[in-house]
Amino acid sequence: MTAEIPVIAVDGPSGTGKGTLCGYLAHWLHWHFLDSGALYRILALLVERHAVDINDEVGIASLAGKLDVKFNNPGSGQEIAVVLKGEDVSQLIRTESCGAAASHLAAYPKVRKALLTRQRAFRKAPGLIADGRDMGTVVFADARLKIFLTASADERAQRRHKQLKEKGFDVNLPQLSVEIIERDTRDRERTVSPLRPADDAVVIDTTNLKIEAVISRVSMLVRDRLSDIPEFPGENIY
Ligand code: DC
Numbered sequence: 160m161t162a163e164i165p166v167i168a169v170d171g172p173s174g175t176g177k178g179t180l181c182g183y184l185a186h187w188l189h190w191h192f193l194d195s196g197a198l199y200r201i202l203a204l205l206v207e208r209h210a211v212d213i214n215d216e217v218g219i220a221s222l223a224g225k226l227d228v229k230f231n232n233p234g235s236g237q238e239i240a241v242v243l244k245g246e247d248v249s250q251l252i253r254t255e256s257c258g259a260a261a262s263h264l265a266a267y268p269k270v271r272k273a274l275l276t277r278q279r280a281f282r283k284a285p286g287l288i289a290d291g292r293d294m295g296t297v298v299f300a301d302a303r304l305k306i307f308l309t310a311s312a313d314e315r316a317q318r319r320h321k322q323l324k325e326k327g328f329d330v331n332l333p334q335l336s337v338e339i340i341e342r343d344t345r346d347r348e349r350t351v352s353p354l355r356p357a358d359d360a361v362v363i364d365t366t367n368l369k370i371e372a373v374i375s376r377v378s379m380l381v382r383d384r385l386s387d388i389p390e391f392p393g394e395n396i397y
Contacts, residue, residue, distance in 0.1 A: 167287070265292075323335075361380060
């Protein structure tokens with residue numbers, strides 16, 4: 160029964176440290192990982208590659224139903240690779256324009272519906288770490304632990320700026336700030352599965368926290384809530 164397979168849902172806007180936290184948790188617990196944002200970003204990439212109209216909800220939903228995506232977690236804090244039909248698209252999907260197009264098509268109910276089953280298929284033993292916007296509210300509403308990360312828009316823009324520059328992207332901070340606020344507003348205000356914490360989520364404001372502090376706080380919550388799991392590892396790696 161997949162319902163018995165534990166899920167930890169981590170939601171929140173971009174730049175809050177979700178990706179780093181989830182990579183750590185997946186490595187520590189030896190659990191599977193779902194970066195749901197990557198699925199929306201890959202769809203945006205395919206829309207561009209196949210010259211599909213960004214307003215064609217039915218066409219995009221049909222692409223969503225056929226996605227062949229894997230996440231390769233090399234562990235020890237290294238970035239998780241996103242593989243589309245054997246092609247490593249990790250870098251290609253990280254641009255701000257891809258993020259903006261992803262947020263646009265993520266508002267289509269038919270697209271979200273088509274991705275629902277695909278996302279749930281990542282729930283495999285011994286457990287799943289799910290990163291996104293609606294993991295705790297919709298996709299895995301029965302998750303054993305729900306975390307919602309927040310941070311001020313300024314801090315998030317600074318973090319994204321640093322991250323993108325390190326990856327070699329040429330980015331302008333004020334423009335990035337505007338794009339981040341636009342994307343958040345769209346994600347929060349859409350009618351289907353808007354970005355919001357689940358009623359039973361633990362909300363952590365990371366504005367003034369180092370990522371190590373966030374990881375340490377969440378690993379304590381994991382120990383507390385999932386202590387009944389037989390193969391639970393004894394030691395934190397942090
Ligand atoms: O987490 P991210 O920045 O890679 O996500 C890209 C976009 O995808 C985000 O702006 C909104 C959308 N998204 C979503 O609607 N639902 C999710 N579960 C994950 C992402």
